Amino acid sequence: MAGFRPKSSARLSPDAERLVADALALDASGSRMEDGYWERRLSQRLHRLLKNGSQTALDAALEHLFKHNADASDVLAEQAETLAESATIEVDGAKLDVLLIAAPILAHTRYAIPSGALKPELAQTLAVHLQAHVLATGTKVALSPYLYSIDQLPRSHSDTFALTHKLATAALAGTMPKVDLRDLPETAPILADPRYLLAVVVAPHEGALFRWQEDAKEHHAERSVCLEQWRQQVQPTVALLLPGCEFELLLPDAFFLSCRESDKSIRPLTVRAAVNYLCGTLDVPAGQLAAVVAGFGEEVVEEYRVGFTMRGEKEVIYGIVWPVYGREAGEADAEEKGNPVEQICEELRNAGVEDIFRHAALFDPEYCEDCGTPLYADRSGEIVHAELPEDAPTQQPLFH
Structure with a gap:
């Protein structure tokens, strides 16, 4: 969800180039008064594009800045979010x-x-x-x-x-x-x-x-x-x-703030819910489960996927996604406590899963062509579909 990280072509359109230039200028500004000048200019361009439903130029500008100037990318993303979620009107x-x-x-x-x-x-x-x-x-x-x-x-x-x-x-x-x-x-x-x-x-x-x-x-x-x-x-x-x-x-x-905070807050619950579901469905204690944690993304880690197996077995029987946000993407190899991988492992251990394998490689974010669900890395690094054992219950009562 928020903020959006789009895909773009290598060549920028004139609108995208202007957005990039204004965002770079605003990021380099040396005073609050100059900030105001560039903010007004950038806001006018963004408002016109958003009102016309022209997302493509904004996507391209964000992607370009994300690759080449992270601070200016944050500036443009903040301005775009502000104009998307708020307005001053006259009635x-x-x-x-x-x-x-x-x-x-x-x-x-x-x-x-x-x-x-x-x-x-x-x-x-x-x-x-x-x-x-x-x-x-x-x-x-x-x-x-x-x-x-x-x-x-x-x-x-x-x-x-x-x-x-x-x-x-x-x-x-x-x-x-x-x-x-x-x-x-x-x-x-x-x-x-x-x-x-x-x-x-x-x-x-x-x-x-x-x-x-x-x-x-x-x-x-x-x-x-x-x-x-x-x-x-x-x-x-x-x-x-x-x-x-x-x-x-x-x-x-x-x-945008609420969506980001809720996305972060749900992540530990996702781990616990998965372990509880597997323990209840397969009638096994959490200690008989194992987890394989791997980073997925095109150039940097955009999310971690956790594949669950039975301890000592290869087949991935269930999986969850732990998205990363902002600067978390750069913490994949961090040794200090609190980086995303350590958080995931801590939640797994708190849920009773002790057998945890961590991949160092970055994997392409692949999805099942038939059902669209994420694919997971097994312990050997093969990207696979998560499938419950054949003798596991396949029908759960649904509440709507």
């Missing part, structure tokens, strides 16, 4: 600020984690609680009537831009958003995965968006208080949406 002569927010739900189960359309009354209930416990007094809100999986979130900055403005229109009109959900992809059957509620908040220009920003004593609340109230109030409603699942609610916040 009847009044300026208003708009922000797309995500309310993440970390869910895990032995069955299937639902996603899909929300009943209107449930969507309304969630919007009311969002307004009452998280958003600033006097703001307007529109909540998309859908429980999103990662696969169903906007796939690009231009898609995010379009959703932000569509929800803003509904918030200003006080109506239920009409979002075209027909072409959203199916959700991958993962045992631990985030789900998201998406909404837009509209506030007076430069006014408070969230309750923790407010100065008034009767309304101000710390983030921790807002999170506790949010959890208490919406727990029963979310439980209706996720039967058969355990879940944790994170604090609603700006779209």
Whole structure:
């Protein structure tokens, strides 16, 4: 998910070249005043491209900078995310600020984690609680009537831009958003995965968006208080949406930040859910399982894939993906404690898996041509499909 790491051709278009030049200039700026000049110039170019749905030039510029100047790449990515998830608009002569927010739900189960359309009354209930416990007094809100999986979130900055403005229109009109959900992809059957509620908040220009920003004593609340109230109030409603699942609610916040934080937070749960699933399905203790950890990516590590085997056997019977973000990609060979491989191994050991093999090589991120699932490295370095033993239960009850 966020931020997007696109693929591009070697030759840059004129629009992409201008984005690269402005991002490099902004990164090299020596004063806050000069920053403002380059930010305005870069924002004008980005706004035009995002409004027209022209993602290609932005993708190419991000990919070029990612390879040649990581700091400028971060600058361009931050500007693109800001324009995709937020806006300042004018309505009847009044300026208003708009922000797309995500309310993440970390869910895990032995069955299937639902996603899909929300009943209107449930969507309304969630919007009311969002307004009452998280958003600033006097703001307007529109909540998309859908429980999103990662696969169903906007796939690009231009898609995010379009959703932000569509929800803003509904918030200003006080109506239920009409979002075209027909072409959203199916959700991958993962045992631990985030789900998201998406909404837009509209506030007076430069006014408070969230309750923790407010100065008034009767309304101000710390983030921790807002999170506790949010959890208490919406727990029963979310439980209706996720039967058969355990879940944790994170604090609603700006779209890209929330998505990144939830992606990171779900990773340890993914390891534990996989071990619990295999122990329950195969009726074995965790100590009889082994794990093979390998980095996958085209030039740098973009994700680690963990293939599970029975101890002493070669066949990969199950697998999970541990994505990496930002500078984590450069920590693959780091010896200090806390790099991604050490985190994965620690979670495996905490779950009871002691036999852990780590590959030093970087593997191409291959997927099954038939079902689209990731392929995993076995202990010998062969890239294989994960398959449960033939005598394992193949049908699990599904909760929708």
